[in-house]
Amino acid sequence: ENTNDLLAGATQRFGANALDYQVSFRDTVRDELLLRRQDTLTDATVRHAYRPDESLSVETVLDSAHSRELLNEQPAFGTDDTALDNFTTWRSQDKRWTWRTHLGGKQSESSVLDVQARTQSLNTSAGFSFEWTQALRLTGEAGGSRAQATDSPDVTRSFENAGLFYAPRPVPLGPFQYQWSSSLTASNANSSDAEAVQTGTLGLR
Numbered sequence: 238e239n240t241n242d243l244l245a246g247a248t249q250r251f252g253a254n255a256l257d258y259q260v261s262f263r264d265t266v267r268d269e270l271l272l273r274r275q276d277t278l279t280d281a282t283v284r285h286a287y288r289p290d291e292s293l294s295v296e297t298v299l300d301s302a303h304s305r306e307l308l309n310e311q312p313a314f315g316t317d318d319t320a321l322d323n324f325t326t327w328r329s330q331d332k333r334w335t336w337r338t339h340l341g342g343k344q345s346e347s348s349v350l351d352v353q354a355r356t357q358s359l360n361t362s363a364g365f366s367f368e369w370t371q372a373l374r375l376t377g378e379a380g381g382s383r384a385q386a387t388d389s390p391d392v393t394r395s396f397e398n399a400g401l402f403y404a405p406r407p408v409p410l411g412p413f414q415y416q417w418s419s420s421l422t423a424s425n426a427n428s429s430d431a432e433a434v435q436t437g438t439l440g441l442r
Contacts, residue, residue, distance in 0.1 A: 240265045253289040258282065275307040294326045317346040333368040339380075358384040376400040391429070398424035417441070 246259035263278045280302045287295040299321050306314040322341040328334065342359045362380025369375055381395040404418035420440040427433045 238265065238267045253287055255286045255288075257284045257286075273307075273309050275305075275310070277303075277305045277307075279303045292328050292330060294324075296324045298322045298324075312348070313350065315348045319344050335366040336363070337365070338363045354387045356384065356386040358382060372403055372405045374402045374404075376402070394426070394428045396424065396426045398422065 241262075241264045243262040244260070246257070248255065248257045250256075258281070260281045261279070263276075265276045267274045281300070283299045285297045287293075300319070302316075302318045304314075304316045305312070320341065320343040322339065325336075325338045327336045338361075340361045343357070345356045347354050360380065360382035362378060364378030364380075365376065367375045377397075377399045379395075379397045381393065383394075384392045400420060400422040402418070402420045404416075407414035407416040409415075418441075420438070422440075423435075423437045425433065425435050
């Protein structure tokens with residue numbers, strides 16, 4: 238077996254921006270009786286972060302991964318995956334409001350001998366958290382996705398959820414402290430290939 242590895246990366250900062258990238262490569266050759274197997278793996282990731290102040294954070298990540306397998310120098314199997322994601326977080330100056338969003342897409346291609354397949358997906362979500370008081374917090378989130386695959390119908394999904402959480406200050410009990418909390422949550426999920434699902438929970442501890 239003969240393996241060659243390569244790894245490289247760097248980080249650059251300019252103002253409120255930070256740019257980071259990493260590249261890895263591995264090539265492995267194995268001789269098995271009358272068969273020579275060669276596996277090649279390549280992965281590259283680029284990450285950009287923008288943080289102008291404590292209240293805002295925007296991060297974008299691009300990742301590309303590729304694999305190839307050769308049998309006696311003939312293509313046998315391969316994959317190509319590319320994903321792009323964006324994450325944004327904003328927090329109010331009084332620290333009571335927090336908003337988060339995510340937007341992402343991915344494409345995957347694979348080949349086995351002469352058979353090829355492709356899948357594509359897009360997903361997005363947005364959510365918030367509100368500190369009503371030091372003890373009471375309200376949360377909510379909604380999102381959706383769409384997926385396409387070779388020789389398959391498109392699939393779309395969506396979800397919504399909300400929560401209310403209450404955790405008062407601990408109550409002194411002599412040398413001990415008693416802490417209790419309660420929560421109320423509700424959620425709804427829909428999919429084009431399944432029935433809708435609604436759930437609700439009430440917790441106390």
